[in-house]
Amino acid sequence: MSRAVAVQALDAAADASAGELAASLSLPLLAPGEPVPTGLLAVLQVGSGGLALQPAGPRASGPVCVDFSAPALRHRRRGGQNELLGRALGVGKRPAMRVLDATAGLARDAAVLADLGCEVLLAEREPLVAALLAAGLEQGALADDAWVRGLVARLQLHRGDARSLPPAALAELDAIYLDPMFPERRKSAAVRKEMALLQQLLEGDAAADAGEGLLDWALASPVARVVVKRPLRAPFLGGREPSHSLRGKAVRFDVHVLRSLTP
Ligand SMILES: C[S@@+](CC[C@H](N)C(=O)[O-])C[C@H]1O[C@@H](n2cnc3c(N)ncnc32)[C@H](O)[C@@H]1O
Numbered sequence: 001m002s003r004a005v006a007v008q009a010l011d012a013a014a015d016a017s018a019g020e021l022a023a024s025l026s027l028p029l030l031a032p033g034e035p036v037p038t039g040l041l042a043v044l045q046v047g048s049g050g051l052a053l054q055p056a057g058p059r060a061s062g063p064v065c066v067d068f069s070a071p072a073l074r075h076r077r078r079g080g081q082n083e084l085l086g087r088a089l090g091v092g093k094r095p096a097m098r099v100l101d102a103t104a105g106l107a108r109d110a111a112v113l114a115d116l117g118c119e120v121l122l123a124e125r126e127p128l129v130a131a132l133l134a135a136g137l138e139q140g141a142l143a144d145d146a147w148v149r150g151l152v153a154r155l156q157l158h159r160g161d162a163r164s165l166p167p168a169a170l171a172e173l174d175a176i177y178l179d180p181m182f183p184e185r186r187k188s189a190a191v192r193k194e195m196a197l198l199q200q201l202l203e204g205d206a207a208a209d210a211g212e213g214l215l216d217w218a219l220a221s222p223v224a225r226v227v228v229k230r231p232l233r234a235p236f237l238g239g240r241e242p243s244h245s246l247r248g249k250a251v252r253f254d255v256h257v258l259r260s261l262t263p
Helices: 012-025 071-075 080-089 108-115 127-141 146-153 167-171 189-201 203-208 212-219
Strands: 005-009 042-047 050-055 098-101 119-124 155-159 175-178 225-231 244-247 251-257
Touching: 005 012, 012 042, 012 127, 050 127, 080 108, 080 175, 080 225, 080 244, 080 251, 098 108, 108 119, 108 146, 108 155, 119 127, 127 146, 127 155, 127 189, 146 155, 175 212, 212 225
Parallel strands: 005 042, 098 119, 098 175, 119 155, 175 225
Antiparallel strands: 042 050, 225 251, 244 251
């Protein structure tokens, strides 16, 4: 995906960090204020507030970032789809559940789980998305708001494929959650905008692996449950029939129960 993204500092103070980030992600670097060349899909902006991915082009929407202080995230907290996600994973069946979000993305779902009291290990294999997550976690840990700091303290990032996690880390988990890329049909404009950008950036990856391999790996892991998020009318991931499904208005959670969560 990296071909279509460049890194740019928003001001001279962020110049050195932008250079380091561009080198670590093997992305081209633009000087502060330099016009964005045509053909770029987005610019990864580095500033005092962290990182933001700004789509390029004349009708581009606003920047996408991981902001655990965002009001939208707070308002997503309880009810509806979030409550369904918690139920699918069996939140409440044991205290402080440990969940691996094996497809972390922008951590919208992981933040909901952390808010529900879970300890969440976030795996993200795409380096640029992992960089956005790391920056969001760093900013969140410094937030004035104790709720945000508490949330972020329950989130831990693994930069890399979930399948590269060591057996010792897997042994500590209660459940694995998967939300592999799927052609976007979600209703919320904000979610659609973010996911559309991610989808564009990760097109090749999604085509190469739509999540079937990850599900097989998760089902062979020593966890009590594996939950897969799917659009309402999508077929079961990899054709694997779940133990049961919880259906919301726009999405479905397919629950594979492997053993009991209750001690
Ligand atoms: C649809 S997005 C997930 C969105 C996320 N649930 C959220 O709430 O923001 C899927 C993400 O999973 C990542 N991914 C896919 N397969 C992965 C794997 N095997 N290990 C780690 N990350 C993976 C992709 O890079 C992408 O960022």
